[in-house]
Amino acid sequence: xxxxxxAIIVGGGIHGCSTALHLCLAGMRPVLIEKDYAGRHASxxxxxxxxxxxxxxxxxxxxxxxxxxxxxxxxxxDDSCDFESHGQVLVAENAAEFDGCRARVAELNAxxxxxxxxxxxxxxxxxxxxxxxxxxxxxxxxxxxxxxPARTTTAFxxxxxVLGTTICEGVTATNIRKDGGLWRVDVGTDTYAxxxxxxxxxxxxxxxxxxLGEPVPVETIAPMLMITSRVPHFIDPVxxxxxxxLSFKQFANGTVLIGGGYRAIAYQDRNExxxxxRQLAESARTVFELFAVMRSATIVRAWAGIxxxxxxxxxxxxxxxxxxxxxxxxxxxxxxxxLGPGAGAVMAELIVGGGTQTRIGDLGIERFRxxxxxxxx
Amino acid sequence: MTMTPKRDAYDVVVIGAGPAGxxxxxxxxxxxxxxxxxxxxxxxxxxxxxxxxxTPVKQRDQLGADYWAxxxxxxxxxxxxxxxxxxxxxxxxxxNLEISVSVGGASAFVKARRVILAxxxxxxxxxxxxxxxxxxxTAGAAQTMLKSSGLVPDGPTVIAGQGPLLWLLAAQILxxxxxxxxxxxxxxxxxxxxxxxxxxxxxxxPYFAKGLTMMREVRAKVPVVSSITELSAAGDGQLASxxxxxxxxxxxxxxxxxxxxxxxxxxxxxxxxxxIEHRWDDTQLCWSPVLDGDGNxxxxxxxxxxxxxxxxxxxxxxxxGRIAGGxxxxxLAPTAAAKLAPVATLRAAQAKAERGRLFLDxxxxxxxxxxxxxxxxxxxxxxxxxAKDIIDAVAIGATGxxxxxxxxxxxxxxxxxxxxxxxxxxxxxxxxAKTPQEIGYFRLRAPVKPITLAELAxxxxxxxxxxxxxxx
Numbered sequence: 001x002x003x004x005x006x007a008i009i010v011g012g013g014i015h016g017c018s019t020a021l022h023l024c025l026a027g028m029r030p031v032l033i034e035k036d037y038a039g040r041h042a043s044x045x046x047x048x049x050x051x052x053x054x055x056x057x058x059x060x061x062x063x064x065x066x067x068x069x070x071x072x073x074x075x076x077x078d079d080s081c082d083f084e085s086h087g088q089v090l091v092a093e094n095a096a097e098f099d100g101c102r103a104r105v106a107e108l109n110a111x112x113x114x115x116x117x118x119x120x121x122x123x124x125x126x127x128x129x130x131x132x133x134x135x136x137x138x139x140x141x142x143x144x145x146x147x148x149p150a151r152t153t154t155a156f157x158x159x160x161x162v163l164g165t166t167i168c169e170g171v172t173a174t175n176i177r178k179d180g181g182l183w184r185v186d187v188g189t190d191t192y193a194x195x196x197x198x199x200x201x202x203x204x205x206x207x208x209x210x211x212l213g214e215p216v217p218v219e220t221i222a223p224m225l226m227i228t229s230r231v232p233h234f235i236d237p238v239x240x241x242x243x244x245x246l247s248f249k250q251f252a253n254g255t256v257l258i259g260g261g262y263r264a265i266a267y268q269d270r271n272e273x274x275x276x277x278r279q280l281a282e283s284a285r286t287v288f289e290l291f292a293v294m295r296s297a298t299i300v301r302a303w304a305g306i307x308x309x310x311x312x313x314x315x316x317x318x319x320x321x322x323x324x325x326x327x328x329x330x331x332x333x334x335x336x337x338x339l340g341p342g343a344g345a346v347m348a349e350l351i352v353g354g355g356t357q358t359r360i361g362d363l364g365i366e367r368f369r370x371x372x373x374x375x376x377x
Numbered sequence: 378m379t380m381t382p383k384r385d386a387y388d389v390v391v392i393g394a395g396p397a398g399x400x401x402x403x404x405x406x407x408x409x410x411x412x413x414x415x416x417x418x419x420x421x422x423x424x425x426x427x428x429x430x431x432t433p434v435k436q437r438d439q440l441g442a443d444y445w446a447x448x449x450x451x452x453x454x455x456x457x458x459x460x461x462x463x464x465x466x467x468x469x470x471x472x473n474l475e476i477s478v479s480v481g482g483a484s485a486f487v488k489a490r491r492v493i494l495a496x497x498x499x500x501x502x503x504x505x506x507x508x509x510x511x512x513x514x515t516a517g518a519a520q521t522m523l524k525s526s527g528l529v530p531d532g533p534t535v536i537a538g539q540g541p542l543l544w545l546l547a548a549q550i551l552x553x554x555x556x557x558x559x560x561x562x563x564x565x566x567x568x569x570x571x572x573x574x575x576x577x578x579x580x581x582x583p584y585f586a587k588g589l590t591m592m593r594e595v596r597a598k599v600p601v602v603s604s605i606t607e608l609s610a611a612g613d614g615q616l617a618s619x620x621x622x623x624x625x626x627x628x629x630x631x632x633x634x635x636x637x638x639x640x641x642x643x644x645x646x647x648x649x650x651x652x653i654e655h656r657w658d659d660t661q662l663c664w665s666p667v668l669d670g671d672g673n674x675x676x677x678x679x680x681x682x683x684x685x686x687x688x689x690x691x692x693x694x695x696x697x698g699r700i701a702g703g704x705x706x707x708x709l710a711p712t713a714a715a716k717l718a719p720v721a722t723l724r725a726a727q728a729k730a731e732r733g734r735l736f737l738d739x740x741x742x743x744x745x746x747x748x749x750x751x752x753x754x755x756x757x758x759x760x761x762x763x764a765k766d767i768i769d770a771v772a773i774g775a776t777g778x779x780x781x782x783x784x785x786x787x788x789x790x791x792x793x794x795x796x797x798x799x800x801x802x803x804x805x806x807x808x809x810a811k812t813p814q815e816i817g818y819f820r821l822r823a824p825v826k827p828i829t830l831a832e833l834a835x836x837x838x839x840x841x842x843x844x845x846x847x848x849x
Contacts, residue, residue, distance in 0.1 A: 037776065044783070150783030158774050169776075228830060229791060267472075272652055274471045275823060277486065277833075284833040298827035300791055 002191045005031045005166065007351065008183055010173045010208060011200035012036075013043035014149070014337060015329045017156035018344025019198055021077070024163035026352040031166040031192050032157075033173040033185065036271065039153030041202055042307035043337065047225055047247060047259040048149045049238055050338045052115045053088045053141035054104075056314050058362035059339065060113055065358045066342025067115075067143055073341065079155035084252075085145035086236035089119075089127055091138045091290075097242045098136045105139060115141050130234045132290050138242070146238055146249055149337055156340070173201075176208060183325060196351055198327045203268055203306045205316075205330030209365070214322050216331070216368045217311035222266040222273040223259065223334050224280055226302035230254030234293050246286045256297065258283050261334060264304035273304040309333040317343060317363040319350060327351060328365050380462045381480050382487050387413045389705045390476055390489035392467050392647065395423020396691045397683025397698035398495030399450045404702025405493075406459035408713035413487065414454065415465040415478055417826075421451045423497055423683075424517065425691045427524040434527050439552040443587075443691065450695070469823035470494075470651040472676045479828050483835060491678050491705040494648055495698060498641035498684035501663070501743065502800050503538060504750040506609035508637065509758050512616025516546045516638030529555025532633035535619045537561035537608055540640040540741045541588060547595045559630060560601040561608065561621050563639065565744045572740035575733075582733030583692065602626075608747065610635050639743040643685045646793060649821040652676055657814040660738050661688055662748070663799060664818055670724075671704035672697060680704060688738075692730040696723055749803050756804065757797040759790020764804060771808045778802060778819045788819040791827055 007023055009016045012034025020032045038044075050070050052063045073081050092098035105118045119127070120137045127140060161167050168187055175186040176197070183197035199208045206218035231254055239248040246260040262279035266272075280302055287294050310316060310331040320326035329347055332339060342358070349356040389405040391398045394416035406412040422429035426447030454461055462480060469477035474489045500517045507513065516538065522528040529550045534557050536547055543560075550557055572579075579585055595601070607622035610632075620629040642663035645655060654675035655664040665687040672680040682701040683694035700723050707714040750756060750764045762785045767775075770784040778794075778801050781787050787801055788794040794801070798819055806816040 037780065039780075039783070148783065150780070154774060154780065154783050227789075229827060270652075272472075274473060275469070277469060277475075277477050277484075277823075281484075281833050281835075284830050285835075288830060288834040295829075295831050297830045298791075299824055299830060299833055300827050301789065301793070301822050302824065303822045 001189070002193055003031070005029060005192055005194045007031070007196035007198060008033065008185050008192050008194045009198040009200055010176070010185065011202055011205065011330070012038035012157060012167070012169065013041065013200060013202050014039070014153045014156060014340030015043070015332070015343055016198065016200035017153060017160050018340045019200060019329060019347045020160035020165040020344075021156055021163060022344040022348035023351065024160060024165055026348050028352065029164045029166075031168060031194070032160065033168045033171065033187055033192070035170070035172040035204070037169045038157035038167070039150050040271070042305035043153040043202070043340070044150040045225070045303055045305035046149045046337045047249065047257055048146045048337065049088065049247065049249070050083065050085075050145045050147050051088050051141070051238065051335070052338070053139065053144055054090055054240065055335070057111065058314050061359040062317070062339055062342050062346065062363070064115065065346065066339050069341035069345060070147070070338070071143070073147070076341070077155040077159040079151065079158075081152040081155055082148035083145060084147070085143055086238075087127065087140050087142045088144035088238040088240065089124070089138055089140050090240050090242050091124065091128070091131060091135050092242050093135050093244070095136055098138070100242060101137065101139045115143065117142065127237055128235060128239060130291050130293055140237070144238065176211065178323060196325050196327065198329055198347065198351075200329040202330060203266070203308045205308055205328070209316070209328060210373065212320070212323060212326065214320060214365055215371060215373045216316060216365060217371055218308050218331055220266045220268045220306060221309045221334065222264040222304035222306050224262050224264045224275055224302060224304045225257060225259040226280055226283070226299050228256045228258070228294070228297040229300055231256060231293060231297045234291070241286070244286050246283055248287065255300070256294065258287055266304070266306050268306055271306070273306060275302055275304060307332065307334060307336070315339070315363055316365045317360055318365065321364070321366040321369060381483065381485050382413055382462065382478070383460060384411070385486065386488045387411045388489070388709050389413070389491045389493065390415065390487060391493045391495060392470070393423060393495035393497055393683070394418070394421040394461065394463070395495055395497050395683060396425060396447065396450070396694035397497070397701070398423065398493070399447070399454050400695045400698030401493045401495060401682055401702035401705075402459045402461070403450065403453045403457055404699050404717070405705050406454070406457035408706040408710050408716070410706060410709055412459040414459055414461040415467050416461065416463050417466050419463055421454070421461065421463070422447050427521060432524055434524070434553070439549065466826050467647060468826050468828050470647055470679070472652050474678050477823070479832060482829070482832055484828065484832055489678070490709055491680070493701045493705065494679065494681045494685055495683045495694075496644045496647055496685045498688055499644045499795060500638060501640050501642050502796050503637040503639050503747060504754055504756055504800050505637070505747065506754050507611050507616070509755050510610055510612050510616045511614070512612065512633055513610050513635045513637060516543055516636045519636050520546050520549070523549055523553065527553065529553045530634050531556050533558050533631055534634040534636065535559045535561060535630065535632045536636045536638075537563060537605065537619070537621070538638040539564040539743070540638060541584065541737065542641065543638045544588065544591050544595055546636070546638070547599065548591045551595065551598055557599045558632070560595065560599050561605045561619070562601055562603045563605045563608065563744065563747055564603070564741060566604045568740050568742055572736050575736035575739055579733035579736035584690070584733050584737070606744075606746070639747055640741055641684065641688055642799065643687060645685070646795065646821050646825045648674065648681060648685065649818070650823050650825050651679060653679060653681075655818070657812065658687065660735070662742065672701040673704065689731055689734060693727060696727045696730055699723055700727070748800065749807055750800065756800050757785070757787040757790065759792050760786045762787050767801065767804055768808050771805060776809070777805060777817050779817070781805070782819070793821060793825065794819045
């Protein structure tokens with residue numbers, strides 16, 4: 001059966017779900033196709049950081065746009081998403097790192113961005129009383145925070161469905177093609193047809209782009225996370241280190257999430273990851289050194305979600321450079337969760353209105369127009 | 378003395394020193410393979426032969442002849458070239474056959490060419506109202522105390538549930554002078570009829586005569602109420618009474634200790650975390666690994682023997698252990714394989730040992746009201762989530778156990794689903810009118826048993842490991 005619809009979104013991560021929701025708000029009735037279930041991969045199992053802090057300059061406008069949506073997330077999706085805003089703090093462990101922080105904040109200020117604020121040792125310890133005395137200062141982004149990623153992605157999916165999105169879960173989008181001026185995608189025995197196709201397929205999006213003639217330098221990664229047993233409350237903000245690979249967050253129930261970007265081996269086509277415990281041990285050692293209170297905690301679980309990382313660590317976001325009606329929204333390179341709400345809003349503006357006030361020009365796929373797949377590693 | 382593995386790579390690593398693990402280890406080591414046996418307990422024996430080498434219970438008839446059968450196998454392993462390490466908690470296994478093990482508060486990594494999982498069984502959850510009260514414990518926990526320390530109950534005690542282990546425990550408690558006030562047998566009346574067609578196999582099985590004798594022995598000393606249809610525990614912060622219904626009869630009896638047991642199920646956590654495919658077993662009402670005749674799993678190089686492969690009991694476990702050990706020998710040392718016991722002999726022995734299993738599985742199939750709780754009854758002990766909480770989450774879009782985590786954190790606590798997983802699957806299947814296979818199970822991840830941050834932090838790294846870390 002051929003089913004005509006306003007737009008086809010491939011991928012049920014936070015980006016696909018957010019775009020579906022915002023298209024509905026703009027009056028469209030899209031279909032969202034997800035091969036597993038919404039939030040199965042990176043969107044559902046990431047660290048949940050809602051972070052403007054320490055972002056690449058090219059994606060700061062999108063991040064700021066998104067932050068505004070996060071702050072009223074419950075009115076948008078009818079669910080708190082467990083969003084909380086206790087700030088995110090970047091910790092410098094030595095003078096050289098602190099100098100780097102100072103230069104970064106100065107650079108942002110010169111560009112007109114004020115969300116990052118340099119803090120001295122005294123303010124650092126006021127925000128993070130448990131941090132090691134030797135840390136000279138850092139940077140804070142006070143409106144930042146965290147949310148529950150699986151709950152958030154599920155909430156976007158649910159609200160998108162309520163507003164009129166057709167959700168197809170557990171089925172793979174195949175035979176993606178343009179025919180008779182419409183994008184056509186097979187799902188089982190059905191074919192969806194629409195003037196608009198959004199490629200939000202995460203780790204699988206690079207294959208879709210390549211099949212449509214737009215290869216990009218993308219790799220599949222699986223950043224590892226681990227969570228501890230409950231420990232007494234000792235920290236509110238999310239903490240990231242400037243030098244070493246560590247991020248750190250205590251939840252209201254006392255459990256502590258430890259991340260930082262060490263990677264598992266991804267077996268993408270089996271939906272599987274194999275953890276690298278020697279590297280997780282590195283994260284454990286860093287926590288052990290910085291926060292004495294954590295030394296008796298136990299590690300309850302560790303995991304990794306599969307996602308796409310671009311060669312330049314910033315996403316592919318915006319219209320195709322090749323095809324009318326094709327839009328890309330992938331490659332968020334391990335920092336796409338916070339961007340999800342804003343990216344969906346902006347994507348809907350691009351699709352419905354043909355443009356947006358949010359500056360996204362440096363994120364387009366045309367930056368890779370000279371890329372040939374042989375360059376890929 | 379704490380022993381850590383002497384090498385960082387072995388031909389065969391066996392996990393679990395119960396009947397299957399001991400048999401697999403003996404077989405592999407005898408063929409000359411470098412073999413490491415890792416076991417979490419203080420000594421060999423697993424659950425069924427727990428504390429076989431150290432129990433203070435010396436009068437043999439108190440624990441039964443089957444218990445002492447383990448001693449010979451332990452001697453074989455001790456006399457072999459195999460390394461056997463106790464107090465060794467394996468907390469990670471992956472499809473590349475990398476094993477992370479914690480011994481005496483320090484972690485080590487070993488690599489294997491073949492892994493044989495013999496992680497056995499654990500007790501099926503028994504989620505009745507009040508099951509989380511202090512004073513309510515599993516029969517298995519009571520048996521552990523009995524075997525390891527000779528401890529038996531002396532206050533008002535009720536045993537409720539069904540299955541061979543329930544009667545065995547009751548007999549063992551009585552022989553050691555312990556107190557049992559009442560046995561509440563939850564075996565459903567209709568199960569007797571359903572099991573009848575399989576009775577011939579059971580009557581000719583080794584379990585029949587033993588089981589009958591044991592039940593007679595217990596019934597002679599303890600009042601038994603059969604065909605229990607409702608069961609709950611109550612008390613203010615501590616168990617005070619047990620209420621049951623049997624037919625039209627309803628009674629509340631005082632109790633300080635309630636021992637619950639309704640059978641055992643494969644302990645799948647390590648196998649699932651390794652990515653091994655499992656299927657819902659409609660007869661045994663649990664997840665079982667998908668295996669070939671030699672016990673090989675869907676992950677190349679990993680096999681499973683013993684009750685972890687599907688509940689079969691100790692005799693079956695020994696044979697499955699030999700078969701899995703033999704398969705490892707055939708794969709890694711083909712020349713030594715000629716000396717193995719012929720596979721046909723082992724398979725015949727296995728068929729004999731498995732005789733009567735279908736009868737037991739059918740007779741002791743737990744009733745739905747003791748598997749799928751309702752309302753305020755707690756399902757997830759770690760997060761104190763009730764049946765109603767889960768039904769409510771289903772109503773707003775939680776489609777399976779993994780989606781449920783986002784709403785209720787079930788399965789994310791320290792027990793990693795061991796005490797709630799089967800209940801969650803069956804409860805969600807019922808709520809969504811799906812099969813348990815369609816609903817699925819928690820995606821389990823390492824560490825399969827919690828390890829301290831300090832322990833993980835002290836994991837040894839080499840210079841190469843440090844340099845290999847790509848900063849990005």
